[in-house]
Amino acid sequence: MPTFHFYPIDITYRIVSGKPVIYLYGRTKDGQRIAVADRFDPYFWAIPQKKSVKERLENLSGEKDGESYSVTSVEEKKKRLLGKEVEALKVTVSQPKDVPLVRELIREWDDIQSVHEADILFTRRYLIDKKIIPMTLVVVEGEEGREESRIPVIAATAIRPAEDEETMKGLGILAVDIETYYPKGKGIDMDNNPILMFAVYGKNISRVIAWKRFATKRKSIEFVQDEAALLHRFREIVLEEQPDIITGYFSDGFDLPYIKRRAEKLKVNLDIGADFSGISLKKGMDTESKITGIAHFDVIKFVRGGLRTSIATDSYSLNAVASKLLGETKHEVELDDLAEVWDKRPEKLEPYCDYNLQDALLTYQLAEKLLPNLTELVKLIGLPLQDCNRMSFSQLVESFLLRKEGEFDEIAPEKPTEHELAKRRKVRLQGAFVHEPTPGLYHDLAVYDFRSLYPSIIASHNISPDTVREADTLEEGAFVVREEKVAYSTAKKGFIAAVVEEVITRRMRVKDILKKKKDPFLEARAMMLKILANSFYGYLGFPSARWYSFACAASVTALGRRYITETIEKAEKAGFKVLYSDTDSIFLSLQGKSKAAAKKFVDDINEHLPGLMELEYEGFYPSGIFVSAKDNKGGAKKRYALLREDGSLVIKGFEAVRRNTSVIAKEVQEHVLKAILEKADDKKALNYLHGVIKGIREKKLAVEKMVIRTRLTKPISSYDAIGPHVAIAKQMKGKGIDIAPGAIIRYVVTTGGGRIRDRAKLPEATKQSEYDADYYINNQIIPAVEKIFEVFGHTKEELLGKGAQMRLLEF
DNA sequence: ATTATCCGGGG
């Protein structure tokens, strides 16, 4: 029997002669695309009320809505349900579609207590049970069968993961991007507006296909007869390139559905799937596009999903993400004019083709850059790239737990009913501890952080839905969380606590190796392990979670508050002063103590911390400033600036990087912070401010510095409150420039009477003499620095330079 | 403050 070593990429199933067959699509070690077909039977778990139900189940079969269903076998197994031993029945049925039918039927039976895992997708169940991890080497025995397929199909007689968990490398990525016709002022209309051009970018291809000819020297541009021919070309290119991964930017919801729709409309056969199927869509608010045998990597879904907390960006547009991650930007063209240029001035189309190709290139580069992270996630979670690409944090955790439960003989709890869900949504978790800072400028600060606070609490205190007990439990060694009136058994490792501990220790091992040697793949692994570890707390409190536990989630934050306040008490006993603390971080003033003493403080704390918990010394800062909150005297949370020893600044929460603020306001804010932190010289900062204010008054500053950027969030007509940006958008519309929701409107406020919105002008149409100095001083500059100067007792009047004059008048 | 709703990205 021939043996094949291959890396699975995609998985589906089909019913062949009435029996379900799993199809794994992938590539062999030597690069050949193959499919592997393997028989597998669907099953789920039932917990009986009475043992006699087994026989009743075994004989269950029937018909519903013309479809027959049957139970093929029932097997008794000892399992655990939230740690409690149960006699479970493994109910095997003949087809996946029988599962929901039988499930609903037997749920009503008196002798059935509960039904479990009857909603785990068939292909996922297969991967878990066979211990197969996509993109990781698998050994198959079997012969090539004869069936209709683009690639050879091996009928498996045996399948198992390879001994060494070798990861697939050198995957072929093909980036796709389309440009479509859309007249000004109209929305996207897949039914009526054609695709004008598309760009593909891959290792061996960099091309734009358009169906209107114009003179060009670009070798990358190729012309076809019409839109149907363009779609044919798309099919051809995909089949020629044989990519493992097709990537796009929002291609789940735009490019691929658009291509599919146009192909249907023009009756073009798009049988690019390994089984000759086309692009399949899953609808909902969130569409997903799939092609059998190829993994579809929608970059935006990963950046906004699994990587969301790791990549901070204001906007998730291709331009914003590419400039953040690659330091590159899109080409600038007036996309709104494309339809008109296409119709009337095709000779001007070249820049649009360049734009199109650049988008495909950026998408390709993003996919290439993020693939190590996504691959690590696939290996961690054990689901195909297509799925890991689109998962939320709670789905990641749950999929990981479903993979792990076998090791603990656990059966997953049922998903909550609507009623249960409503109940869970009503309760609120108490958050983290915050010590508000007292506004002021401070010198010699030490900053500390609890490393992975919540995950380490879960692991160290055995916080797990299967170890929760009543607070007055008589169980020996149980750890009481008095704040929540619950306790946690320590007799046996809880399922979730054990899994979290494994994730943390795995990450620590990876970090240890990384200390000795740089390795981008291990860095990606460490990052994904961190993301996963940090997701468990949220999962425990997520209403839809199978392993939801309010007690556990509440205990995690309660212990977080407990540990941080205890650490603060110890710091004060040791002679430090607490300036600020939020969740897992502590800012101390050294109060004349040495840097060495600050460093040593963590050792004293760590000596008494349990398990994996650890306080880290984040660093020493020569100075730092905390300002007061908007409407009260207390210090603002998450709004401070620190000076590092190397002279650089750490700015948190200030407007310095926000939209909606003019360039000049950001500049002034940063400059003032720097002057104050470096020299503690508020007089000098004040002088600088007065200089800027004078410059603005005398109109010596460029209009560009006065530009305010605001995003238009909905169609112009649906605004009730007309802000300046809406007024500008209206003006632009009046000039025939159509502005769509999502556009960033740039404007400058000019002098004159009336409301701000009547005085907003386009920057291009504003002369330097026109901007409204008073507006910029009072509404932009002053609010940006007011709180900083307030720390030194400078009033708004002083900032405006009125203080001195008033004093003269007073005397 | 708290709850309802709107929206993202793509052209």
Add this chain to the structure above:
DNA sequence: GTGTACGGATAAT
């Protein structure tokens, strides 16, 4: 497809 949203921001109450 043995299934379906999700989190943040803004408007409304």
